[in-house]
Amino acid sequence: MRYLLLGLFLIFNGCADKVFEPKKVEVKKLKSKDFKELKEYTKHNFTFADFKLKYSKPGIAFDGVEGVEVHYDLNGTYLDKFNKINDNLAVFGNKILVLDENKTYSLPFVIYGATKHKNKIAVVFENGKYGIFDTKTKKMTSILQSDETLSVKYLHANPVFYNNLVLFPLITGNVAVVDLNGNYIRTLAISQNPFNDNVIFLKIVNGRLFMATPSRLILFNPNFLIDYSVDIKHIIAYNGYLYIFTPDGEIIKLDSDLKEIKKVKLPYASFYAPGVCKGNIYTVEKEGYLIKITPNLQVTVYKGNNFDTTTNSMLKIDKCRIYNYNKVFIIE
DSSP, X not given: OHHHHHHHHHHHHHHHTOOOXXXXXXXXXXXXXXXXXXXXEOSSOEEEEEEEEEEOOTTSSOOSEEEEEEEEOTTOOEEETOEEEXXXXXXXXXXXXXXXXXXXXXXXXXXXXXXXXXXXEEEEETTSEEEEEETTXXXXXXXXXXXXXXXXXXXXXXXXXXXXXXXXXXXXSOEEEEXXXXXXXXXXXXOOOSBSOOOOEEEEETTEEXXXXXXXXXXXXXXXXXXXXXXXXXXXXXXXXXXXXXXXXXXXXXXXXXXXXXXXXXXXOOEEEEEEETTEEEEEETTSOXXXXXXXXXXXXXXXXXXXXXXXXXXXXXXXXXEETTEEEEOO
């Protein structure tokens, strides 16, 4: 029995140590420069941290200089302590900053995700509640409660305004449908898991609504749902197609009917936050490789760059730039 257990340990330990080993690698050294530290990012926006000097007030014992963390967006807009969650909103605790109004509103609970349309802000809170905030009245027009669940934060989606409806991606892995006045209509039960299955993707592609949890991609139609079940780490929508990156190194291309067009497998590859650059998709692999994927899933692997891919590293690709903590790498 002892030898059997030892054998099993060696087998599983060997599997755990497997890493991506590409058969062919090209050298591509990207230009890089120091940048503000990447603090936090969502699917589409990210926040950078910098430090400003704060001098101690006269008359107190400490007479030195301390650093205070302040935040900025990619355009250099000062966000104070707020983290940007989409093009027009940034949040800090239960406060939300509307950038085009330069106004801050206090909401009743800690904010998980939000989207603004005219004077209405659709909000999902970290306690599982959700609703609509009216910037004219400065009040919640409704606060609704989703079912409770245990959940882990993924790169989550924000609410979507869809025709005369608002769709709320919940931390339960389902999508609540509400009208513009905040009246509950129904819940789209897309999750197949009671744990760690919140909505990570909610987007309109080719006029169709898609939503996904880490285990299921759904095409929504008022009369039916079409689903594609697979373990999902990232999803890219590009030129009317959906590209799925799985945790075990697979890349899958789907059309807007969720028909599988093509897929490739890079054994043991672990992908970081893919993004589009000049017609191709780029991603960084855990071992530090830069990977270029064409729309037809032709793959080129590059080495020669010092990416930080440690467990807690922040890495984001946007518009031919790779943002990685306090550095930015230029792809092209």
